[in-house]
Amino acid sequence: xxxxxxxxxxxxxxxxxxxxxxxxxxxxxxxxxxxxxxxxxxxxxxxxxxxxxxxxxxxxxxxxxxxxxxxxxxxxxxxxxxxxxxxxxxxxxxxxxxxxxxxxxxxxxxxxxxxxxxxxxxxxxxxxxxxxxxxxxxxxxxxxxxxxxxxxxxxxxxxxxxxxxxxxxxxxxxxxxxxxxxxxxxxxxxxxxxxxxxxxxxxxxxxxxxxxxxxxxxxxxxxxxxxxxxxxxxxxxxxxxxxxxxxxxxxxxxxxxxxxxxxxxxxxxxxxxxxxxxxxxxxxxxxxxxxxxxxxxxxxxxxxxxxxxxxxxxxxxxxxxxxxxxxxxxxxxxxxxxxxxxxxxxxxxxxxxxxxxxxxxxxxxxxxxxxxxxxxxxxxxxxxxxxxxxxxxxxxxxxxxxxx
Amino acid sequence: xxxxxxxxxxxxxxxxxxxxxxxxxxxxxxxxxxxxxxxxxxxxxxxxxxxxxxxxxxxxxxxxxxxxxxxxxxxxxxxxxxxxxxxxxxxxxxxxxxxxxxxxxxxxxxxxxxxxxxxxxxxxxxxxxxxxxxxxxxxxxxxxxxxxxxxxxxxxxxxxxxxxxxxxxxxxxxxxxxxxxxxxxxxxxxxxxxxxxxxxxxxxxxxxxxxxxxxxxxxxxxxxxxxxxxxxxxxxxxxxxxxxxxxxxxxxx
Ligand SMILES: Nc1ncnc2c1ncn2[C@@H]1O[C@H](COP(=O)(O)OP(=O)(O)OP(=O)(O)O)[C@@H](O)[C@H]1O
Ligand SMILES: [Mg+2]
Numbered sequence: 001x002x003x004x005x006x007x008x009x010x011x012x013x014x015x016x017x018x019x020x021x022x023x024x025x026x027x028x029x030x031x032x033x034x035x036x037x038x039x040x041x042x043x044x045x046x047x048x049x050x051x052x053x054x055x056x057x058x059x060x061x062x063x064x065x066x067x068x069x070x071x072x073x074x075x076x077x078x079x080x081x082x083x084x085x086x087x088x089x090x091x092x093x094x095x096x097x098x099x100x101x102x103x104x105x106x107x108x109x110x111x112x113x114x115x116x117x118x119x120x121x122x123x124x125x126x127x128x129x130x131x132x133x134x135x136x137x138x139x140x141x142x143x144x145x146x147x148x149x150x151x152x153x154x155x156x157x158x159x160x161x162x163x164x165x166x167x168x169x170x171x172x173x174x175x176x177x178x179x180x181x182x183x184x185x186x187x188x189x190x191x192x193x194x195x196x197x198x199x200x201x202x203x204x205x206x207x208x209x210x211x212x213x214x215x216x217x218x219x220x221x222x223x224x225x226x227x228x229x230x231x232x233x234x235x236x237x238x239x240x241x242x243x244x245x246x247x248x249x250x251x252x253x254x255x256x257x258x259x260x261x262x263x264x265x266x267x268x269x270x271x272x273x274x275x276x277x278x279x280x281x282x283x284x285x286x287x288x289x290x291x292x293x294x295x296x297x298x299x300x301x302x303x304x305x306x307x308x309x310x311x312x313x314x315x316x317x318x319x320x321x322x323x324x325x326x327x328x329x330x331x332x333x334x335x336x337x338x339x340x341x342x343x344x345x346x347x348x349x350x351x352x353x354x355x356x357x358x359x360x361x362x363x364x365x366x367x368x369x370x371x372x373x374x375x376x377x378x379x380x381x382x383x384x385x386x387x388x389x390x391x392x393x394x395x396x397x398x399x400x401x402x403x404x
Numbered sequence: 405x406x407x408x409x410x411x412x413x414x415x416x417x418x419x420x421x422x423x424x425x426x427x428x429x430x431x432x433x434x435x436x437x438x439x440x441x442x443x444x445x446x447x448x449x450x451x452x453x454x455x456x457x458x459x460x461x462x463x464x465x466x467x468x469x470x471x472x473x474x475x476x477x478x479x480x481x482x483x484x485x486x487x488x489x490x491x492x493x494x495x496x497x498x499x500x501x502x503x504x505x506x507x508x509x510x511x512x513x514x515x516x517x518x519x520x521x522x523x524x525x526x527x528x529x530x531x532x533x534x535x536x537x538x539x540x541x542x543x544x545x546x547x548x549x550x551x552x553x554x555x556x557x558x559x560x561x562x563x564x565x566x567x568x569x570x571x572x573x574x575x576x577x578x579x580x581x582x583x584x585x586x587x588x589x590x591x592x593x594x595x596x597x598x599x600x601x602x603x604x605x606x607x608x609x610x611x612x613x614x615x616x617x618x619x620x621x622x623x624x625x626x627x628x629x630x631x632x633x634x635x636x637x638x639x640x641x642x643x644x645x646x647x648x649x650x651x652x653x654x655x656x657x
Contacts, residue, residue, distance in 0.1 A: 320505075
């Protein structure tokens with residue numbers, strides 16, 4: 001009997017048991033769809049994160065407190081200070097702009113409304129270094145920073161929450177019971193790695209340090225991190241090297257650095273590693289459901305062998321060989337798995353397109369994931385079909401015929 | 405005495421007709437250890453080409469056991485079985501499957517049709533395993549179904565057919581590969597007397613067209629329509645060449 005006959009025969013049986021066949025396939029469909037969707041979404045997240053970092057401007061470097069190897073340490077040293085930023089401006093020639101930043105979360109109030117948002121203490125340099133723009137009003141000046149003025153520029157989401165559609169510029173908001181004059185509204189920037197950059201209030205660095213957080217470092221005005229832009233793409237390496245040397249001198253470091261200078265490339269690598277691991281984890285979870293689907297196929301095939309014992313006996317009595325029966329049951333299992341795999345692929349791809357349409361995640365349809373998923377589900381059919389098929393093939397015709 | 409006689413007559417007739425079935429000292433033991441059942445004890449039997457033979461005997465006398473061996477569905481515990489002069493007790497599973505496929509036709513009490521297939525598809529099944537070309541299968545299946553009087557029921561599913569019709573489909577399936585031997589274990593056991601007669605008419609017709617037939621039956625009326633009766637008792641061949649007329653006496657005794 002050739003393989004085409006076997007396929008025809010298996011299809012007849014599967015079609016005759018429509019409900020059972022489709023329920024069996026369901027496991028494989030779900031497994032396959034989730035593998036493809038998860039991998040696609042994971043890859044989409046990876047791409048989105050990379051794009052966001054690239055949107056920071058290609059020449060940006062970050063100086064963050066704490067040693068690279070001790071990033072998990074919660075007590076970051078309080079040694080990164082405003083004076084470091086000023087020294088970098090003065091002494092590092094490969095640097096274009098330097099933007100020290102202080103970050104905290106506070107509740108912001110306007111009349112009877114309030115919202116908990118991110119407070120960012122910055123200098124005017126923040127705008128060019130991080131490619132931010134003001135949409136309405138103005139940003140504060142170096143004068144404001146020197147004078148500790150109580151002015152604020154609001155992110156568009158903060159405006160929406162506190163002011164709705166009415167005008168915000170010229171109004172006063174309160175942070176920690178200190179009154180701030182709203183002088184501008186930022187352009188929308190969307191979210192960055194899941195944190196909403198539009199839900200932020202910008203105030204002068206000094207005001208943030210002196211009025212909101214309070215000075216705590218003995219070394220000067222402590223900052224959360226410093227964004228630096230290199231003069232051009234070729235001076236990134238030089239900037240990283242020079243900044244590190246300067247800070248080591250300033251911090252009198254002999255052994256381990258108490259700061260880390262990261263280039264955008266470093267950050268991208270880290271993001272890639274993290275989101276790669278995430279993708280892998282999603283794929284693994286989805287893979288488990290595919291495996292469970294495979295066990296479903298085996299389960300149904302085993303039931304089917306038991307239920308169809310008489311049929312197997314009859315087929316043997318009229319001349320089917322062990323191999324004929326083996327192949328018939330294997331093909332039934334493979335058809336179930338492969339058809340489920342293909343259907344699951346369509347659903348997975350549809351899911352990805354849906355996610356792409358309603359979220360900024362541009363989830364990739366990965367041909368590799370599809371090939372693997374369909375291949376794996378076919379393989380699952382083969383693998384989980386073997387046991388029931390062998391059991392069927394080895395039935396004794398007489399015993400099989402007698403079973404009621 | 406009786407056995408000696410029948411052996412002599414067999415020897416005589418072999419001169420003229422080829423032997424299809426030759427059982428030599430066949431035994432069949434079921435089970436292991438304490439619970440051994442000797443279903444067949446040292447039975448020998450010969451059936452020649454063209455014979456129309458029924459096997460009778462009390463329940464449990466080993467009729468089905470011997471039929472299963474003759475039908476290559478089971479192997480004897482000891483002894484030799486020559487089917488069409490081939491010693492099948494020496495053959496492997498695949499070769500036995502091949503023999504069941506092309507040399508034997510088997511009809512069961514329970515019909516054993518596949519429910520999801522139509523009459524003609526059921527009859528085509530043995531040809532699928534025989535590797536008959538697809539184009540030829542349907543023609544031959546229709547021909548076989550016509551022979552059993554079901555030319556107008558080709559596309560009915562088994563559950564759309566009466567018991568007698570189902571058994572006739574099963575007979576068509578059994579003869580479609582043109583076997584040398586047609587076997588039937590109580591083929592009328594599940595039928596009423598009217599349909600029993602329909603089925604027996606078909607068997608008789610088939611035998612007249614030259615097919616060798618061996619069937620097991622409980623019913624004297626059925627056995628009487630065959631031309632030779634083999635009587636089993638306790639796994640042994642008690643009479644190997646009874647004539648239909650002898651039945652009345654035996655049934656009484
Ligand atoms: N698979 C088996 N395992 C154990 N014992 C069996 C098996 N098949 C048959 N037997 C026993 O072998 C003996 C002969 O059984 P067999 O089925 O050949 O009888 P039979 O003549 O066909 O009876 P019936 O007229 O009731 O069909 C019986 O005692 C039966 O119980
Ligand atoms: Mg029986």
